[in-house]
């Protein structure tokens with residue numbers, strides 16, 4: 476099987492219109508690829524461009540130049556930097572997940588419903604989705620008394636685990652992880668580590684950005700360091 480992701484010369488420049496058009500480099504000439512089931516980890520100082528790169532991959536940001544080739548089940552090889560908004564939302568529904576400690580869900584939707592909606596989006600019927608959601612929330616150690624609560628008020632760790640649960644049920648080809656251990660205690664980190672191993676075993680490819688270097692070294696296959704927007708290889 477070919478590569479899941481091939482990033483070529485990705486460049487993102489921010490123009491600050493409120494400051495006379497001042498320009499800031501987000502990331503510069505980033506190139507790397509990801510094989511099926513490979514976990515790529517990126518570290519680097521604060522402000523070095525890690526989030527910018529990840530957000531370009533998810534198309535939260537439109538790259539200034541460069542190509543992001545993704546092997547989509549639905550569209551074949553598709554350049555995410557120039558795909559239409561419609562194609563991007565289809566791909567996000569079932570092929571690419573994004574996980575951070577910040578939960579981006581509709582207000583007044585309970586934790587259980589968040590997971591149910593995710594399952595329904597990938598084609599499950601409501602009844603199966605409800606049964607499955609309960610076992611998934613239990614597996615992710617979300618306390619049962621929170622299942623009917625609104626996740627906006629969850630702790631950072633609970634939000635992250637719910638985010639992982641809602642993305643994992645899609646069995647995405649590619650999972651993007653934005654600081655997957657931020658605000659987790661050691662027991663929760665172990666749980667997340669097991670979940671990531673499980674995902675890898677099932678063939679999901681991952682790209683994660685990290686400040687937690689211990690966790691990164693224990694989980695990723697390929698290490699990169701970002702410095703001033705430029706991605707470099709790291710020998711561990």
Ligand SMILES: Nc1ncnc2c1ncn2[C@@H]1O[C@H](COP(=O)(O)OP(=O)(O)OP(=O)(O)O)[C@@H](O)[C@H]1O
Nearest residue numbers: 489499500501519520521522523524525526527528
């Ligand atoms: N939306 C934006 N508008 C303007 N500048 C931005 C924007 N997002 C990021 N930047 C700038 O791009 C550069 C890279 O920021 P980025 O958030 O990608 O760094 P990072 O490595 O993820 O940092 P951290 O580890 O602190 O999250 C910084 O100089 C930042 O100020």
